[in-house]
Amino acid sequence: QVQLVQSGAEVKKPGASVKVSCKASGYTFTNYDINWVRQATGQGLEWMGWMNPHTGNTGSAQKFQGRLTMTRDTSITTAYMELSSLRSEDTAVYYCARSRYGDFVPWGQGTLVTVSS
Amino acid sequence: DIVMTQSPDSLAVSLGERATISCKSSQSVFYSSDNRNSLAWYQQRPGQPPKLLIYWASIRESGVPDRFIGSGSGTDFTLTITSLQAEDVAVYYCQQYYDSLFSFGPGTKVDIK
Numbered sequence: 001q002v003q004l005v006q007s008g009a010e011v012k013k014p015g016a017s018v019k020v021s022c023k024a025s026g027y028t029f030t031n032y033d034i035n036w037v038r039q040a041t042g043q044g045l046e047w048m049g050w051m052n053p054h055t056g057n058t059g060s061a062q063k064f065q066g067r068l069t070m071t072r073d074t075s076i077t078t079a080y081m082e083l084s085s086l087r088s089e090d091t092a093v094y095y096c097a098r099s100r101y102g103d104f105v106p107w108g109q110g111t112l113v114t115v116s117s
Numbered sequence: 118d119i120v121m122t123q124s125p126d127s128l129a130v131s132l133g134e135r136a137t138i139s140c141k142s143s144q145s146v147f148y149s150s151d152n153r154n155s156l157a158w159y160q161q162r163p164g165q166p167p168k169l170l171i172y173w174a175s176i177r178e179s180g181v182p183d184r185f186i187g188s189g190s191g192t193d194f195t196l197t198i199t200s201l202q203a204e205d206v207a208v209y210y211c212q213q214y215y216d217s218l219f220s221f222g223p224g225t226k227v228d229i230k
Contacts (some may be wrong), residue, residue, distance in 0.1 A: 018211065035219065045159075045210055047220040062118075068213050095166055102214025103157040105178065107166035 002026040004034075004096050004108035013112045017084040020111045022096030029077035030054040034100040036081045038092040039110075046092075050099060051079060073077065086115045119143050119213050121222035129230040136198040138225045140211035145191045148215070155215040158187055158196045161224075162207045170209075171196065203229065 007021040022034060037046040047058030051070040058070045069082040079096060094111045097104035120143040130136040146155045154174035159167035169178045174194055185199045198205055200209035206229060211222040 033163075037221075044208075045161075047212075047219045047221060050217065050219070061218060097167075099214075101172060102155055102219065103169055103172040103212070104159075104167070104192045105169040107168075110166050 001098075002106055004098060004106060006094075006096060006108040006111045009112040009114070010084050011049075014087055014115055014117055016115075017082055018086060018087050018107060018113050019080055019082040020094050020113070022079040022081070022097075022108050023105045024077045024079065024098070027098075032071070032076060034070075034079040035056045035097045036068075036098050037097060037104070039095070040092040043092075045076065048081070048094075053079060068117075071095065083113075086113075088115050118171050119146065119215060119220055121213055121220050122212055123209075123211060123222035123225050125225060127226040127228065128218045129228045130201045131200075131223075132203065132230045134229055134230075136201050136205070138196045138209055138227075140189075140194040140214050140222050141193045142194075142215075144215075146213045146215035147191050154190050154194070155213055156187075156189070156194050157212045157214065158185075159212065160205075160207045161210065165209065167221050177223075189229070198227070201227070201229070 001024050005023045030053045033050045035050045051058045053072045067084050072079045096108040122141045124139045156174040158171040161167040175187045184199045188195050208226045209222045210224045
């Protein structure tokens with residue numbers, strides 16, 4: 001079955017970077033974009049950006065431009081999201097999701113990133 | 118950028134009764150070339166990732182019960198749960214995928230009255 005499995009929880013200090021992985025299985029990895037969405041505790045869903053695993057092309061919400069890097073390793077069908085210059089407001093659960101027509105299915109299980117001094 | 122709004126913020130409905138959630142986009146998400154609205158609905162239960170319910174505004178994802186109905190076009194959309202079940206307690210989000218800068222609504226929390 002189509003599945004996305006993310007890496008485990010992270011604790012980072014302000015100013016550091018975090019890199020979250022998203023391992024895809026059950027489909028042809030390069031045929032579908034991977035998106036990243038985050039959710040602070042008790043808050044809504046915030047779309048961050050997309051990556052085309054075939055070309056490596058990316059696009060992101062303006063608020064993350066300059067801090068967000070999305071990459072992939074097609075040999076192991078894994079996508080990565082790196083967020084730099086972390087601040088406390090970046091504490092959230094980060095999800096990867098496969099984009100079908102633009103709708104997201106399935107989603108990864110989520111990765112909690114805590115930014116604390 | 119397209120801004121999505123939802124109403125109400127929360128609602129409580131008796132078991133077996135109807136729940137209706139509204140979603141509005143700041144510009145039309147209708148593709149005239151395809152005759153489709155680029156609008157999806159998700160359900161998020163506590164502690165779980167979101168789950169796709171509806172895409173193209175009205176097509177149920179495989180395995181989604183038929184009590185979930187998506188409707189609307191252009192800028193105004195509705196998710197209806199025709200007969201609320203206990204397992205439907207969740208937050209529901211709409212999402213537009215009209216342009217490459219996707220966006221979600223703020224969510225509507227559905228509880229049992």
